Amino acid sequence: MSALDGTAGTAGAAPVARRLAAQTRFELAAVLRNGEQLMVTIALPLVALVVLTSATAIELSTHGRSRVDVVAPGVLAFAVLSAAFTSPAIATAFDRRNGVLRLLATTPLGRSGLLAGKVLAVLGVQLLSGTVLVAAGVALGWRPTALGLVEAAGLAVLGTAAFVALALLVAGTLRAEAVLAVANLVLVALALAGGVLVPVADLPGPLAAVAPWLPSGALGEGLRAALTTGAVPAAPVLVLIGWAGLLAAAVARTFRWD
Amino acid sequence: MPTPAALEVTDLVKTYGSRRAVDGLDLTAHHGRLTAVLGPNGAGKTSTIECCEGLRTPDGGTVRVLGLAPDDQRLRSRVGVMLQDGGLPTAARAGDVLTHVAAMYARPRDVHELRDRLGLDAFARTTVRRLSGGQRQRLALACALVGDPELVFLDEPGAGLDPQARAAVWALVRELRDRGVAVVLTTHQMDEAQALADDVVVVDHGRVVARGSVGELLTGARHTTTRLRTREPAPLEAVRGALRPGLEVRAEPDGVLTLTGDLTPQDVHRLTGALAQEGVLVADLTVGVRTLQDVFLELTGTELR
Numbered sequence: 184m185s186a187l188d189g190t191a192g193t194a195g196a197a198p199v200a201r202r203l204a205a206q207t208r209f210e211l212a213a214v215l216r217n218g219e220q221l222m223v224t225i226a227l228p229l230v231a232l233v234v235l236t237s238a239t240a241i242e243l244s245t246h247g248r249s250r251v252d253v254v255a256p257g258v259l260a261f262a263v264l265s266a267a268f269t270s271p272a273i274a275t276a277f278d279r280r281n282g283v284l285r286l287l288a289t290t291p292l293g294r295s296g297l298l299a300g301k302v303l304a305v306l307g308v309q310l311l312s313g314t315v316l317v318a319a320g321v322a323l324g325w326r327p328t329a330l331g332l333v334e335a336a337g338l339a340v341l342g343t344a345a346f347v348a349l350a351l352l353v354a355g356t357l358r359a360e361a362v363l364a365v366a367n368l369v370l371v372a373l374a375l376a377g378g379v380l381v382p383v384a385d386l387p388g389p390l391a392a393v394a395p396w397l398p399s400g401a402l403g404e405g406l407r408a409a410l411t412t413g414a415v416p417a418a419p420v421l422v423l424i425g426w427a428g429l430l431a432a433a434v435a436r437t438f439r440w441d
Numbered sequence: 442m443p444t445p446a447a448l449e450v451t452d453l454v455k456t457y458g459s460r461r462a463v464d465g466l467d468l469t470a471h472h473g474r475l476t477a478v479l480g481p482n483g484a485g486k487t488s489t490i491e492c493c494e495g496l497r498t499p500d501g502g503t504v505r506v507l508g509l510a511p512d513d514q515r516l517r518s519r520v521g522v523m524l525q526d527g528g529l530p531t532a533a534r535a536g537d538v539l540t541h542v543a544a545m546y547a548r549p550r551d552v553h554e555l556r557d558r559l560g561l562d563a564f565a566r567t568t569v570r571r572l573s574g575g576q577r578q579r580l581a582l583a584c585a586l587v588g589d590p591e592l593v594f595l596d597e598p599g600a601g602l603d604p605q606a607r608a609a610v611w612a613l614v615r616e617l618r619d620r621g622v623a624v625v626l627t628t629h630q631m632d633e634a635q636a637l638a639d640d641v642v643v644v645d646h647g648r649v650v651a652r653g654s655v656g657e658l659l660t661g662a663r664h665t666t667t668r669l670r671t672r673e674p675a676p677l678e679a680v681r682g683a684l685r686p687g688l689e690v691r692a693e694p695d696g697v698l699t700l701t702g703d704l705t706p707q708d709v710h711r712l713t714g715a716l717a718q719e720g721v722l723v724a725d726l727t728v729g730v731r732t733l734q735d736v737f738l739e740l741t742g743t744e745l746r
Binding site for chain 2: 195196197198205213216287288289290291293440441
């Protein structure tokens, strides 16, 4: 077919669904091929689940529940955080530095398709890590309710929105090497002191006051509530929605494609 | 009726802070022609092209790409882009990158044919990170062409290519042009522009300093240039003494003497005679050849940037 036969409009582009599917597969393959990213999104939470559940030397306030009941929701929150924040922040920062964002923006995929593909790939990674972690939790004696899991999935999506926005905020403004450091440091800080692995109630005073207002604390506490009582309080939901909106607005204002 | 231009840039301005990288630039490119944007580093070539690709927002002037605004989404399937920095995802395998970009188009070119033409098969399973500069260039070119575009922007396509790869790239680019594609390429490699371009636009300090076909630029010469290479270092003073006033002699850094001015047969006779007296053997003498490089240096100066 000649290049000049008048294929005007968007006729030359593949259908949106096919472009998105291709981009999602491509991004997903990039994560699954990357040992460090697999480590931080799946292996690390799995190790945390097993160790925190079985190593009774580590003190946990379980409030009469089994250890795995308290540990599993926190580990799931950690997996959501690492897949939605650390992994896409680093990948996007390097894509930005290497000009990948600019090149793909010139293809029919476009900038919106590129971002949508990244978000879908994050959800794909979470589906994988969530399945692995829930299965491992069940093997360790955890018995979440179906309702609890559905509510948890809803919270995970809200948390993902907030954390992907945070990932894009750092990836779109800082140098790639700085993002590499920040993304890992923030992950560790939030996991331990932000209400993710350690419940807010077990944090020292000032942190306990701040953590529920952070997206990490809201996600952790929300998941713990959903998966232990089956009821999700309004506060974490509103906090996550607020952060997602705020961070997305900040990204829209500051993101640099090159 | 003349066909409308594939690309029309009028009075383009792009500033970064207080610096005007592009300063009132006009550029037109047509279907079936190869337009080379030539200029020293920092002349504003890439900024201009990126405004045309919709990657940068101009601060002034108008850009029409295939009759549309450069950020029009419809252009994405009709315009191919090869960026100077490649823009290839480094962790993916070369073959997968090309297949992936092809998936964005409804009717992509035959991926296998492109791989074959550009010799990509040899490294299709290698990750982009481990490719050589020339291999990356070829992959980036394949990605720019895989959507079967009507207009392609190639930013420094020849950089880092060995002679074989360069020949393959040139052949493919010529074929595109012959199929009616409008090709716009930026380069500072004069031989590349001279070999490929139908139209040349010389850019410096964000403005067009000359435009025309290669032939027009070469014949627009103020003088002809003669190049003289000798076996032993040529005694510059002896050469000067032998020539008429009005002929300018200059020793180039590579040892070649260039004579500017209208050379007569007698001048050549006197020149070689003077060298014979000094016992210097002429290795190569080319009279009246002007290359795009001469034009370029005349227009943009010899100052290093």
